[in-house]
Amino acid sequence: MRVAFYAPMKPPDHPVPSGDRHLARLFMAALRHAGHTPELISHFVTRDGHGDPVRQARLKSLGDKLAERLIRQLRTRPIEERPMAWMTYHLYHKTPDWLGPRIADTFNIPYLIAEASTAPKQAGGPWDIGYRGANAAIARADAILTLNSDDWDCLQPVAQEPVLHRRLLPFVEASIYDDAMSRRASLRAAHAKHGGWSNDTVLLLAVGMMRAGAKESSYAQLAEALKQLPGDNWHLLVAGDGPRRETIAQMLETAAPGRVTLLGVLESSELAKVYAASDMLIWPAVDEAFGIALLEAQAAGLPVIASKQRGVPDIVASGITGRLPPPDDIDAFAKAIGGLIDDPETRARMGSAAARRVREQYDIPVAAERLDATLKTVTMVVKST
Numbered sequence: 001m002r003v004a005f006y007a008p009m010k011p012p013d014h015p016v017p018s019g020d021r022h023l024a025r026l027f028m029a030a031l032r033h034a035g036h037t038p039e040l041i042s043h044f045v046t047r048d049g050h051g052d053p054v055r056q057a058r059l060k061s062l063g064d065k066l067a068e069r070l071i072r073q074l075r076t077r078p079i080e081e082r083p084m085a086w087m088t089y090h091l092y093h094k095t096p097d098w099l100g101p102r103i104a105d106t107f108n109i110p111y112l113i114a115e116a117s118t119a120p121k122q123a124g125g126p127w128d129i130g131y132r133g134a135n136a137a138i139a140r141a142d143a144i145l146t147l148n149s150d151d152w153d154c155l156q157p158v159a160q161e162p163v164l165h166r167r168l169l170p171f172v173e174a175s176i177y178d179d180a181m182s183r184r185a186s187l188r189a190a191h192a193k194h195g196g197w198s199n200d201t202v203l204l205l206a207v208g209m210m211r212a213g214a215k216e217s218s219y220a221q222l223a224e225a226l227k228q229l230p231g232d233n234w235h236l237l238v239a240g241d242g243p244r245r246e247t248i249a250q251m252l253e254t255a256a257p258g259r260v261t262l263l264g265v266l267e268s269s270e271l272a273k274v275y276a277a278s279d280m281l282i283w284p285a286v287d288e289a290f291g292i293a294l295l296e297a298q299a300a301g302l303p304v305i306a307s308k309q310r311g312v313p314d315i316v317a318s319g320i321t322g323r324l325p326p327p328d329d330i331d332a333f334a335k336a337i338g339g340l341i342d343d344p345e346t347r348a349r350m351g352s353a354a355a356r357r358v359r360e361q362y363d364i365p366v367a368a369e370r371l372d373a374t375l376k377t378v379t380m381v382v383k384s385t
Contacts, residue, residue: 002036003084003085003086004086009094027089027114036372086103086111092117105140114146115145170295171367174362177299177300201235202234202279203278204278206222224330238261280305281293284333307327312324
């Protein structure tokens with residue numbers, strides 16, 4: 001089935017890396033794995049990050065025009081080359097979908113959305129136009145896929161029957177970590193040689209973009225926790241970059257002088273090697289929906305220390321694949337890290353359990369099967385109406 005794929009916040013081929021871009025790519029990969037043909041149908045970005053009603057009105061107007069143009073273009077195609085379904089990834093009041101509902105209505109095809117949210121407090125506020133646009137798309141959806149366990153509670157009052165709701169666990173392509181895991185010992189030795197530390201040094205890893213807001217708050221909590229860690233046989237690797245790099249780098253260096261190495265932004269293949277060479281992922285995950293890096297780390301066989309908030313417990317099994325101290329409790333966060341630093345047997349047991357659990361529940365074939373079933377079901381429903 002040809003599926004029109006659209007990501008109004010950040011297209012999957014956007015040059016700037018982020019978790020949002022990564023998940024958009026994963027959704028397209030899952031559709032291909034299921035035997036479908038995803039087509040990136042538009043690069044139109046609808047994001048207004050500042051609450052500017054004038055900009056939102058302009059984006060809506062542009063979206064209306066682009067939708068009409070796209071309809072004309074699709075009508076010139078042979079019927080077999082037109083999309084049989086439309087999927088929009090990640091829409092909310094800052095990034096509404098002004099395209100999908102129009103195209104779906106015109107061609108009578110299913111309209112699916114994945115990872116959407118609605119915030120009633122935005123009604124009448126600076127994002128009112130985007131809020132109403134996002135809600136209209138949610139209400140129009142034939143199927144809604146939620147990645148976070150608490151998303152449906154906010155979406156259900158807006159969604160219209162007979163919408164098909166499907167819970168889809170966050171997922172990764174676990175196979176890309178297999179090779180790195182098989183070379184864990186040599187990768188660790190290479191890092192030790194390059195970094196100048198002993199081969200038995202416990203390597204802590206943090207992965208996150210360096211930008212203001214929740215990400216910087218996570219780094220701030222991480223820095224405070226580093227000050228409390230026991231012993232001196234550990235080193236922190238940090239993968240990520242962004243406009244707050246200088247501030248965050250100084251914060252971490254002040255907390256742990258000489259024991260922090262910034263790796264910058266890494267491509268997936270290189271990041272897989274860093275995961276495999278490390279001993280655990282540590283990340284407070286302040287206000288994150290779930291944190292794709294937490295899942296990637298587990299796929300590479302790492303235990304995870306993260307705060308127990310939002311969707312994090314959906315992907316990290318506390319006591320089995322990691323530990324989840326309470327949110328904003330820096331003492332508990334540091335204690336959880338310190339406990340694993342001194343316990344290599346538990347690290348190994350949790351890491352093995354994490355790798356196994358990801359492949360059983362969070363791997364791309366599992367997501368592909370769920371996506372395929374959803375597409376087939378909703379297509380039959382639309383065709384019958």
